[in-house]
Amino acid sequence: MSKESLNLTLKVWRQKGSKDKGKFETYKLKDVSTHASFLEMMDVLNESLISEQKEPVAFDHDCREGICGMCSMYINGRAHGPQRGTTTCQLHMRHFEDGETITIEPWRAAPFPVLKDLVVDRSAFDKIQQAGGYVSVNTGNAPDGNAVPIPKENADEAFNAAACIGCGACVAACKNASAMLFVSAKVSQYALLPQGQPERKERVGKMVAKMDELGFGNCTNTGACEAECPKGISITNIARLNREYLGAMLGPGN
Amino acid sequence: MKLDAKIPAGPITDKWTKYRSTVRLVSPANKRKLDIIVVGTGLAGASAAASLAELGYKVKAFCFQDSPRRAHSIAAQGGINAAKNYQNDGDSTYRLFYDTVKGGDYRAREANVYRLAEVSASIIDQCVAQGVPFARDYGGLLDNRSFGGTQVSRTFYARGQTGQQLLLGAYSALNRQVEKGQVEMFTRHEMVEVVMIDGKARGIIARNLITGELERHSAHAVVIASGGYGNVFYLSTNAMGSNVTAAWKAHKQGAFFGNPCFTQIHPTCLPQSGEYQSKLTLMSESLRNDGRVWVPLHKADAEAIQQGKKVAADLPEEARDYFLERKYPAFGNLVPRDVASRAAKDVCDEGRGVAPTGLAVFLDFRDAINRMGQDVISARYGNLFEMYEKITGDNPYKTPMKIYPAVHYTMGGLWVDYNLMTNVPGLYAIGEANFSDHGANRLGASALMQGLADGYFVLPYTIGDYLADEIGTGQINVNHEAFVAAEKAVADRYNKFMSIGGKQSPESFHRRLGKIMWEYCGMARSEEGLTKAISLIQDLRKEFWSDLRLSGSIGEFNPELDKAMRVADFIELGELMVRDALSRNESCGGHFRLESQTEEGEAKRDDENYAFVSAWEWQGENAEPVLHKENLEFDVVKLTQRSYK
Numbered sequence: 001m002s003k004e005s006l007n008l009t010l011k012v013w014r015q016k017g018s019k020d021k022g023k024f025e026t027y028k029l030k031d032v033s034t035h036a037s038f039l040e041m042m043d044v045l046n047e048s049l050i051s052e053q054k055e056p057v058a059f060d061h062d063c064r065e066g067i068c069g070m071c072s073m074y075i076n077g078r079a080h081g082p083q084r085g086t087t088t089c090q091l092h093m094r095h096f097e098d099g100e101t102i103t104i105e106p107w108r109a110a111p112f113p114v115l116k117d118l119v120v121d122r123s124a125f126d127k128i129q130q131a132g133g134y135v136s137v138n139t140g141n142a143p144d145g146n147a148v149p150i151p152k153e154n155a156d157e158a159f160n161a162a163a164c165i166g167c168g169a170c171v172a173a174c175k176n177a178s179a180m181l182f183v184s185a186k187v188s189q190y191a192l193l194p195q196g197q198p199e200r201k202e203r204v205g206k207m208v209a210k211m212d213e214l215g216f217g218n219c220t221n222t223g224a225c226e227a228e229c230p231k232g233i234s235i236t237n238i239a240r241l242n243r244e245y246l247g248a249m250l251g252p253g254n
Numbered sequence: 255m256k257l258d259a260k261i262p263a264g265p266i267t268d269k270w271t272k273y274r275s276t277v278r279l280v281s282p283a284n285k286r287k288l289d290i291i292v293v294g295t296g297l298a299g300a301s302a303a304a305s306l307a308e309l310g311y312k313v314k315a316f317c318f319q320d321s322p323r324r325a326h327s328i329a330a331q332g333g334i335n336a337a338k339n340y341q342n343d344g345d346s347t348y349r350l351f352y353d354t355v356k357g358g359d360y361r362a363r364e365a366n367v368y369r370l371a372e373v374s375a376s377i378i379d380q381c382v383a384q385g386v387p388f389a390r391d392y393g394g395l396l397d398n399r400s401f402g403g404t405q406v407s408r409t410f411y412a413r414g415q416t417g418q419q420l421l422l423g424a425y426s427a428l429n430r431q432v433e434k435g436q437v438e439m440f441t442r443h444e445m446v447e448v449v450m451i452d453g454k455a456r457g458i459i460a461r462n463l464i465t466g467e468l469e470r471h472s473a474h475a476v477v478i479a480s481g482g483y484g485n486v487f488y489l490s491t492n493a494m495g496s497n498v499t500a501a502w503k504a505h506k507q508g509a510f511f512g513n514p515c516f517t518q519i520h521p522t523c524l525p526q527s528g529e530y531q532s533k534l535t536l537m538s539e540s541l542r543n544d545g546r547v548w549v550p551l552h553k554a555d556a557e558a559i560q561q562g563k564k565v566a567a568d569l570p571e572e573a574r575d576y577f578l579e580r581k582y583p584a585f586g587n588l589v590p591r592d593v594a595s596r597a598a599k600d601v602c603d604e605g606r607g608v609a610p611t612g613l614a615v616f617l618d619f620r621d622a623i624n625r626m627g628q629d630v631i632s633a634r635y636g637n638l639f640e641m642y643e644k645i646t647g648d649n650p651y652k653t654p655m656k657i658y659p660a661v662h663y664t665m666g667g668l669w670v671d672y673n674l675m676t677n678v679p680g681l682y683a684i685g686e687a688n689f690s691d692h693g694a695n696r697l698g699a700s701a702l703m704q705g706l707a708d709g710y711f712v713l714p715y716t717i718g719d720y721l722a723d724e725i726g727t728g729q730i731n732v733n734h735e736a737f738v739a740a741e742k743a744v745a746d747r748y749n750k751f752m753s754i755g756g757k758q759s760p761e762s763f764h765r766r767l768g769k770i771m772w773e774y775c776g777m778a779r780s781e782e783g784l785t786k787a788i789s790l791i792q793d794l795r796k797e798f799w800s801d802l803r804l805s806g807s808i809g810e811f812n813p814e815l816d817k818a819m820r821v822a823d824f825i826e827l828g829e830l831m832v833r834d835a836l837s838r839n840e841s842c843g844g845h846f847r848l849e850s851q852t853e854e855g856e857a858k859r860d861d862e863n864y865a866f867v868s869a870w871e872w873q874g875e876n877a878e879p880v881l882h883k884e885n886l887e888f889d890v891v892k893l894t895q896r897s898y899k
Binding site for chain 1: 301380387412433439441527533647710714814
């Protein structure tokens with residue numbers, strides 16, 4: 001039977017606001033249940049800080065079931081921590097050792113400025129989506145849902161790309177802070193579906209331009225994004241994005 | 255005061271069509287002059303904001319998350335119902351309507367439910383056109399499944415992430431309008447007050463959660479789409495941030511709260527494992543299609559399992575009690591959510607539960623794996639099994655899952671008329687935030703349907719009826735004295751929170767409130783328990799206002815302060831829920847009163863005395879709320895007692 005509780009040392013990034021300088025603070029935490037999730041461990045830390053009249057650690061979190069994409073911790077040098085295919089909220093303490101020191105940082109990327117402690121501003125992702133991540137169809141305009149059959153494999157592949165939760169782990173994991181995996185997922189979803197065709201070229205051009213404008217870096221094919229993506233978004237989407245982009249820039253208009 | 259639901263005259267099949275054709279319109283030139291505030295960006299809020307903006311209204315949308323895409327609709331797993339009858343299995347608008355009224359245990363308004371069923375098909379068309387990747391069969395057409403024990407396959411799905419894909423569709427429509435400048439989006443903002451001028455909702459006060467500043471926003475109509483309030487129980491399947499604050503502020507400004515005690519407890523959730531637990535994770539209901547629910551027949555075996563001395567596999571067939579199959583041979587493991595939940599509670603109360611806490615039952619796939627092979631089970635539930643293992647560390651292919659009911663959805667909410675307007679002029683409520691079309695119990699895969707129906711296809715029509723009178727109003731001034739006073743009242747409340755200087759965190763009060771609610775206003779409710787709960791909650795409220803501890807300051811990013819506001823509102827709501835449960839001395843849907851059961855221990859509805867919607871009116875902090883009744887008339891569906899034997 002494995003140990004039921006852990007004693008941990010936590011090195012946590014503390015930063016008052018976006019303009020302040022941050023630094024690591026060290027906290028000891030005792031008797032952390034191995035059944036607790038990582039964020040529940042952070043709750044326990046915060047309760048103890050509050051009881052000592054100290055300021056709790058600010059961190060983003062919401063659904064705590066791995067789908068909203070809000071949680072965003074860089075744990076021991078890895079986006080969302082050591083377990084593959086897992087968001088921070090679904091990472092459980094049984095994956096850590098008794099006596100371990102855990103380093104916890106915010107996403108670090110210039111387009112994601114720190115707001116406080118572990119909370120970063122990811123509104124750049126919304127801006128990229130606003131630039132073209134949609135099909136222009138007003139409510140009420142739609143034909144019957146079965147009017148256009150879509151080959152199952154295309155629908156499945158579009159789904160795989162659409163499974164992106166927009167957490168930003170790909171950007172945090174990338175040494176260039178590239179948003180290519182994120183952008184490619186949306187571009188791929190629509191490129192694979194008939195509904196996405198009319199605006200196909202315009203969309204990819206606008207989304208890539210916005211991505212560049214917001215200061216995300218270039219892709220140099222290290223694959224760190226795919227490795228850290230909690231939803232297993234494939235890097236083949238980036239290859240498709242490159243093809244789509246080239247086709248849009250070089251080919252005839254829409 | 256008589257509540258007027260404003261249901262159009264005529265046969266039920268014609269009401270909505272006739273309404274749409276005769277409702278007053280606002281011309282495009284006038285729409286440009288009208289502002290609408292939408293609070294919340296889940297399925298209802300995002301679809302409404304996008305559709306209203308497409309029509310030409312100027313929309314301001316608010317969410318407390320860092321992006322509208324994170325609203326909790328995103329977590330819905332199973333699917334969305336629609337009366338498409340693509341499977342040629344006899345589905346129709348009428349059948350979906352009938353199932354919804356019956357499933358809701360005859361406590362919903364017929365006209366609203368019929369409209370919901372009518373527009374359901376258009377929702378699927380709209381989502382497909384947006385590029386939502388629904389599951390398809392090999393011919394490339396949309397796939398359906400049967401869900402929650404219905405006899406037709408009308409549920410559309412996108413693997414186990416239907417809510418995510420539908421929300422991202424609505425989010426993309428919203429983004430398109432943001433880009434066009436038709437929607438102004440405010441993320442990390444919480445609505446903390448409704449501003450009333452001359453008896454009409456004219457705007458809101460919002461707190462910028464990053465800077466802590468209070469902002470005034472005016473509009474000609476305010477739409478509350480802030481979701482449900484299941485987090486009043488502390489532990490629920492809701493996201494951590496899901497809260498009642500927007501709806502509660504509306505209530506305190508005069509909007510009636512409908513059926514607050516109607517709560518849906520979902521039977522298949524992961525049981526609590528410790529005090530640190532922050533939420534409960536739902537495992538899709540679809541698991542009950544193949545999993546068999548059981549507990550040990552004998553208490554001694556259950557105790558041995560609780561203490562870790564025995565495991566499920568040690569128990570031979572004759573020592574197992576497949577209690578749902580035994581009690582409900584016709585429906586077995588597929589009985590509706592409320593019935594399955596209560597049955598699980600009963601066996602655990604008898605001491606036959608299985609986790610260390612004694613609060614869990616087995617959901618066993620052994621027989622299904624033997625019958626169909628692991629590959630088939632893996633293809634159907636692979637991602638759910640993976641998620642289960644991730645959270646619990648157990649492998650459900652080898653050992654049965656442990657599940658326990660958890661609070662999932664709230665059928666109650668702000669009372670609205672057929673137009674989805676509350677009794678406060680200009681104040682609307684849509685999606686889970688309104689008291690809704692689900693009566694006393696919601697069917698699986700119907701929450702997504704209702705959220706999108708309200709946002710895409712109902713509100714954009716009905717709101718015009720009100721706004722047609724507002725075309726001459728002109729821009730509403732945020733320096734009006736009502737805005738100044740509302741902002742000051744909110745600021746005073748925050749100052750009061752900060753000045754208490756006690757010892758306990760907002761979280762600790764929330765946890766204690768949750769325990770009271772779960773114990774006395776959970777799966778089974780009694781006059782004695784509910785009466786006790788009222789005084790417990792009142793005591794807790796006093797303690798909160800005298801012993802709350804907060805850190806930091808008001809003018810900064812301060813999640814603890816935000817939580818204090820939410821918990822204060824939950825405490826007030828909790829008391830109202832208990833009063834509502836106490837006043838309804840019948841069992842219906844998710845509301846089970848111990849005093850109202852059949853000889854066999856099943857729920858006993860009382861149509862003679864309780865066929866009404868309870869709509870509560872706020873009377874002030876220290877006064878009892880007043881109950882108004884909207885009588886429900888059933889012209890089409892014949893009332894029968896539900897039976898799943």
